[in-house]
Amino acid sequence: LAIVCLALSIALGSTTAGVQTEIESVRKNKNLITEEQSGPLMADVARRAGVAISTVSRALADPGRVNEKTRARITAAAEDLGYTPNAAARNLRVGKSDVVMIVLPGALHGASQIIPQVLQSINRTLGHYGYHLMIANLDRDEPSERHILDLAYGGSVCGAIIFSSEPPADGNRSLADTALPIVSLLLDLSGATIPSVVTNDRQAIKEATRHLIELGHSSFLYIAGPTGNYHDVERYAGVLEAIQQAGLSEQAIVRTGGVLGYQYGFQTGVEAADDFAALSVKPTAVIASSDDMAISFMSRVQRMGWSIPGTLSIVSFDGSPVSEYCNPPLSTIVQPVEDMGKAAVDLLMAYIDRSDNRTGERIVKPSRLILRESISVPRSDH
């Protein structure tokens, strides 16, 4: 006990002998075993300001409802003691926490490049609202999913953002079935009544494809992300629409990739390069569903002797920062990740505040094609 108070008085710096006894007296009847470091309590602040605990609570939470003079005394006392309210106690009392969790996919696929940006944007926006961010890594195994669900069902979090993955579930519980406010980011789950913030995958890649067609390309290699994945479905559909509207048939596209379970997209790009090499008749343009794939594909294909964009044009999806510094600089569809992160938080906050029942709202933040040197007119040797 002496050590605790000594430390405190040192921290407080100066004439704090009075404080020491005050705190000590409050602590007298505490269980001596549990007693460790925990900081000053609201009771300590109250004592120092010469008011009741409840008044301190009010002064701190709702400064309007307390006399200006006493409020000043109280905040001063709190400041002096370095008081910080105990979050667990508050959460327990009000039945709600101030943390939101983000569920990240275990395998990053193409997403690895943009995760730091998304996290930063989300966390910053949450901070603005006074909330904190908890990470839940979604390895698709039982203990990991249970861990996540415990957070939701145990009241540790008051909302969740699901990043590019399906809602986790174990035997009898599922994130989707909770009353917990949820927003899906990147994946469109609005059909399952989960509000979603997405980009226009299909439209954006359709326009990129149309651009290639206008340049004269008529045969394509499409490098797919994990088959069946929402993004894969949407993006391939976009390519197909452009092809068909140009009067070409689906035969104009060679599909490769599609393997599930790679940690990064790079491996897919490497294999796609081999697939390309094995083709008897080579497409003149490549559409990759992530920058990672495009980057490793380019690297391997250049090493095999093809030149980009001389004999092969390439465009991909993500807009990762590194794409600008590839060789050649990569044409890519830039996702507005910061916008999307912010929008997801705003949407989630709206659901939390109004405690609305969930609707299948959907917000679309358009992506935009950036043309760089990886694209040109097709080679003529074919």
Place this chain on the structure above:
Amino acid sequence: LAIVCLALSIALGSTTAGVQTEIESVRKNKNLITEEQSGPLMADVARRAGVAISTVSRALADPGRVNEKTRARITAAAEDLGYTPNAAARNLRVGKSDVVMIVLPGALHGASQIIPQVLQSINRTLGHYGYHLMIANLDRDEPSERHILDLAYGGSVCGAIIFSSEPPADGNRSLADTALPIVSLLLDLSGATIPSVVTNDRQAIKEATRHLIELGHSSFLYIAGPTGNYHDVERYAGVLEAIQQAGLSEQAIVRTGGVLGYQYGFQTGVEAADDFAALSVKPTAVIASSDDMAISFMSRVQRMGWSIPGTLSIVSFDGSPVSEYCNPPLSTIVQPVEDMGKAAVDLLMAYIDRSDNRTGERIVKPSRLILRESISVPRSDH
């Protein structure tokens, strides 16, 4: 109330009429305003299993100290009801939370490439210990730092990992002064009695430099990270040691970069390329303190007509996944990020469990140079 119970009985699926009344009766005297969704309570489980609340608590926390038969009844009841303990209540009672926070730097510098890996490694290891991970984004401004300190002082977290940044502080509080267990990751803060998990920045880059010297290089461009930064200091020192041991003078090194405040390292690399172009006598080798810098530098310098490694060799630091797919593939010093993340968690857990006073322990996980095609013997035209 009826709605709540209806939802519950639907969720439970089958013959739950009895359950409904049980839960209802427990809830009878709850404040009807606060009442929202919150799941089944321990009291509900106790009632259903026909035992006292304390017995349920024991059965769940310490299965050994309860009769096997009643334990089975209790876990069955908990399972049926989909019971998940309330985290806030438990934390309040035991005076400790089960979440650890990671403090991330606001500006990512070179770190952007490895953050997802670190996060994943840390979160996975924490999950193994039964802990959760909270993110604290360290923008260097007052509200943001206060936000972080509230987490620590409010008992929201039971430990912190500081990733490549200085401990945050506001007026009277500092993370470093807390009794909170802290581990520094990447930055060596062991001198300030903060246990640290680091890599051998100096030694690793020294060996890389020595390798360049052995190939015949004797003039270098060093692209620095933010000046004064720990990594910058260490890495430059490593380069210098190698140079001097080879009998060369510090004049053999041209320094560039060093700007603080860039979000990514790419910008630094771009400027370094301009600096390189402006030099009247060109170095034959480049040492970049992050992959980001090296990548954008290569891109720009190649565009200016220099070939790599023909006229210029380059090596950098980080070992980001993309480095393998650069053009040419980039020689880089790979940091064992997953190892380091795991080690940081293990170390933190040790401090939490033993509630040791902090010592200045330091764990070094060696980095390793990977040689790829961006390095060769120097051009002879000089």
Place this chain on the structure above:
DNA sequence: TTGTAGGCGTTATCAG
């Protein structure tokens, strides 16, 4: 082995 009772630090209701 199980039940009873008290308290963790807040907030919110109710009188004064």
Place this chain on the structure above:
DNA sequence: CTGATAACGCCTACAA
């Protein structure tokens, strides 16, 4: 405008 008081849901001596 302020003070006393009762929960919030769980854990843990202590008693049975």
